[in-house]
Amino acid sequence: MSQQDYIKDIARFGLENDREKLLATLNEFIDHAKSTKKINFALQLQSILKDAVRKQETSGMLKVGSPSHYQQLTDRETDELILEKLTSDYSLENLVCPPEVKDKLLNFLNEHSHAELLNRHNLPLSNKLLLHGPSGCGKTLASYVIAGELKKLMIVVNLGAIVSAKLGETSKNLAKLFRKAAQEDCIIFIDEFDSLGKVRDYSQDHGEMKRVVNTILQLFDYLPQSSMVIAATNQKNMLDEALLRRFDVSIAFELPTKEEIYQLIDLTLKQSEFSFDKKTIANNIIKEAEGLSYYSIQKTLINAMKRSLFGTNNSRALKPKIDTSIWKQLVAEEKEALTV
């Protein structure tokens, strides 16, 4: 059956309220999407279907205290703790990094694509990953790359909602979230992990923070092999030692060197028809850009592209030129703003 045939059937069964046939067709359509390599689409559809089925099972007259009542409660509770649920199309090619970082990522990904082999030999799978380093150097991007490469759904944790002023509530929220992730077989991404794991700096309520750290340690210890946690921080030194040791893999994301800045620029220009008006000046600016993050450099370049486009003759050109004097100015401003 073609994609259009599936959609026609889905529309028909949906409008006729034929739930049984609708679900069967949706499941076939998901398989079809997988077989035609539309994996992200398939994952999203699957997640919508799972959620809807669960809600349906728990709607109507509810018996308080029944398993379905419990399920509905936990669903509602975890919804608030999740910032977003996403799939990703990013791959390793989207990330510029030194060879050591790429190696570490590749090894990590390899373990997951060979999970069955490891399992057969009773070898544990690395599933707790820490990404650390200054902001704007690709930690969040790397988490998207992992989700994209492994074709897994990723839950982005809403730390604002998890960290609660109420005593003991933060730990409970974390436990709920990990349970949910285990059910759905997906990646948990915790950004700004230091705000959970730091103890030394926490003067107000040392006891509560200790409790949170202990909860995380336990959740990590009992994390099922099919789940994965990725934590990111730009303050690794604030993390509790015991917590740091629990990660299977820890990857440092540093500011780009000249070589990496070149790669970042190539990657950014690859998606467009732009090129530099003066190559040697561009090379000089790249030297000056050292000390800035990937994010900052990419931002100045994209802004320079936009402004150059508005300049003379460029707006109609098929292969517009980047005015290097504009870019130079933007890089200087960025450095000044950040006092690099």
Ligand SMILES: Nc1ncnc2c1ncn2[C@@H]1O[C@H](COP(=O)(O)OP(=O)(O)O)[C@@H](O)[C@H]1O
């Ligand atoms: N290593 C990198 N390779 C390619 N692009 C990057 C890299 N680091 C940052 N960027 C660009 O900057 C944006 C923000 O980076 P992000 O991953 O959010 O940084 P971090 O999480 O470390 O603060 C990315 O979406 C990407 O466009």
Ligand SMILES: [Mg+2]
């Ligand atoms: Mg980030």
